[in-house]
Amino acid sequence: MAKTVAIVHHADRRTDVHMPYAPGIVVTRGRLVFLSGVTAAAVYHSHPHRDEEFELPPTMREQAVLAMENLKKTLEAAGCGLRDLVSATRFLTDVREQDDLNRVWADYLEGHLPTTTTVEVSRLATHPRCKIEISAIAVTDDLHGGPDMAPHSHGGPDMAPKPPTLGPPRRSRRGPR
Numbered sequence: 001m002a003k004t005v006a007i008v009h010h011a012d013r014r015t016d017v018h019m020p021y022a023p024g025i026v027v028t029r030g031r032l033v034f035l036s037g038v039t040a041a042a043v044y045h046s047h048p049h050r051d052e053e054f055e056l057p058p059t060m061r062e063q064a065v066l067a068m069e070n071l072k073k074t075l076e077a078a079g080c081g082l083r084d085l086v087s088a089t090r091f092l093t094d095v096r097e098q099d100d101l102n103r104v105w106a107d108y109l110e111g112h113l114p115t116t117t118t119v120e121v122s123r124l125a126t127h128p129r130c131k132i133e134i135s136a137i138a139v140t141d142d143l144h145g146g147p148d149m150a151p152h153s154h155g156g157p158d159m160a161p162k163p164p165t166l167g168p169p170r171r172s173r174r175g176p177r
Contacts, residue, residue: 003030008092060097064104
């Protein structure tokens with residue numbers, strides 16, 4: 001089935017102001033895609049972290065571009081794109097740089113408005129040089145299929161670009177309740 005997504009507006013909605021986000025979104029059909037937070041750093045990096053893997057540009061604008069590219073790449077790996085975003089939480093280390101992030105965000109989303117929450121934090125866990133982290137939820141068509149779900153070594157599914165079929169359901173790591 002095709003996805004069904006509707007933006008929620010208040011009855012007393014103001015139309016004289018620009019809103020760079022949707023107040024709410026209702027999803028009644030589609031496949032949900034949950035993304036871990038992405039930064040300007042490479043998505044795949046060493047754990048524990050190694051300093052040499054975090055040579056990042058100094059400005060919010062440059063880091064926002066890299067983070068958006070990482071977000072886009074992860075969405076594409078899941079069989080969807082930036083226009084499928086329905087919600088995002090953006091963590092900044094300096095809220096005074098929010099306008100720089102918003103300009104990059106708007107350039108990438110080209111008028112698409114997911115719900116967003118922006119939070120200032122003292123530091124991101126990834127690395128002290130990281131200025132931005134974005135966690136997101138997307139929804140794509142049920143018919144789209146998306147990538148195959150293959151068992152992963154940690155017990156959960158792993159996305160792989162194969163014909164669309166679902167692997168075994170993820171089992172809880174908790175014991176019986």
